[in-house]
Amino acid sequence: MLTSNGYVLEETPSRLGGLEPVPMDERGDREALWTRLRRDGYLYLTGHLAPEDVLEFRRYYFEALAEAGLIAEGSDPVDGIAAPHDVDRASYRRILFDEIVPGAQYEALCRSPRIAEWFAWLLGDDVHLHRRKIIRHTKPGEQGIGTATQAHYDLVYLREGSDRVLSMWIPLGDIPLERGGLAYLEGSHRRVMAQEAAGELRHPAASITADLPGLADEYDTRWLVADYAAGDVMVHSAHIVHAGLDNVDTESRMRLSTDIRYQRMSEPIDWRWQNHWHLDDGL
Template identity: 30%
Template sequence: MASDTKDLPPEIRAIQGSVPQHMLGWLRETPADTPIAEVRHRLYEDEYVFVKGLIPRADVLKAREHYFSQFESLGMLKPGTSPVDGIFDSDEDPALHNGIGGGEPIGKEELQRLTDAHAQQPYLDFVAHPRLRKMIRNIMQWEKEALVKRTMLRHNIPGGHSTGVHYDQLFLRGGDAFFLTAWVPIGDTRATGGGLMYLENSTGLGKAIEDDFFARAKDFTLEEKISAFNRNMSANGILSDNPLVFQQDNEHLSKKTQFRWLVADYEAGDVVFHLPHTIHSAVANDDPEGRIRLSTDLRFYNQKDVDAGTTDERWNKYWTPGDGL
């Protein structure tokens, strides 16, 4: 269990570079039975809320086992291990088995199985979990929540690609309505095992970057303005592959010059909720046991905003490779 007193890793690696220990901290833990008013307060105070044990562990591991059982015949998993463990076969080339962000699988069959997994009923049942959905409604005080159809179910293998620095509003500029992200690790994930790290108190910086983007995008077409893949962004829509370089390049947009990246030892059942401009990045997967990180990103709107047509309708379809989002 992560806490303020637990020793932090010596460093956290990213796609490029690493974050040294003195620039790291632990995410604040919020037990699932915390009064909802306090949960809501922490979301807006910390710009995330890390809820421990929200989904029953058995339900999470069932989803993990179902996912990896589909890849068992493709050489991804270590021989003699169980799909629920999700242990990568270290004799395999990591480049052939990426499944996250800009590192989608090279193998045609593996990519097809990743695509299909987004629309399979066991996964759809998992993301409709009543404990998850109830927490969303209670935090946001919505009568009914709406999950966008395009979810991001991904695996991150040791030695593989991971997601760079970004905030989610970059990818949902096609609507004006507020949305809340739920990041769900599907299995235990050490702080160095490929999970998410959050830039502390970064929403103001995220908003400043967004404002700066729109100031420089006056001559863009509407299509360019709502796209994260425009000429003011990197090729894969993120802000940077290197967390420290990102901070140095954007200090002029923030009152702060020293930020910490917050990490956690995630356990099956945990969920992190974060705001649209909260800056975060994936950690490189250096799990010593070769455990593959599996997770899903879920974006929720108020159903009233969906009915009013103020949401990003581009996300009303299942993820497919190269869909431009």
């Protein structure tokens, strides 16, 4: 049973489906990728990154936060086994926002050739990586509205720059369905683009809803999901609606992921996204 913020997704063929990976014979064809991105709103690139590089960063993250009591005592940090007690919040925030987020390891991952050079190739231009990069973990069993990322599209938070920003969501370790990966609302980018063009969505930056099954009914479409593996990435437009699933892993493994954003250097850049991410940054 798939849930998001406690809402149970309807698992009928008209409301739930699978994400379509980009075939290997299209990976080097830029026009084919753009055709797919315009049609689907996303590119699901399996095995795009070296799994060992992803897992090395996963180990670094959980090792760094072990001091705050995040992982189970005596466990291998790369497994991300959640400790059965609450973390030291002050220590957690200090390590995350003073060490990990602005740190060299995180920056190296986000600017690795398979990311930065790939975006430059896809966009056909010099590219800019937004400094505000978000990294999240979720523990199994966390419940309540706001535990999982609610349904939203990225442009609602990025209206001070180009609307042609591309996001890359990177699973930092395997994220099978039960560990709570991203779900995408099929075809939603077309409706959002039309509403944005008509000026119908000029409300303050906010998520749409936590009620994923209700939103699928409203759009009369499916949520698309996948069992993500270390090395996979999702590239998506700023208009497609997406959300997180709940982590219900029975072995207490935490989901860890990051989302980063690239755009052409020549296009307007949202100045608010040029500082390191912090919970108090107002975005």
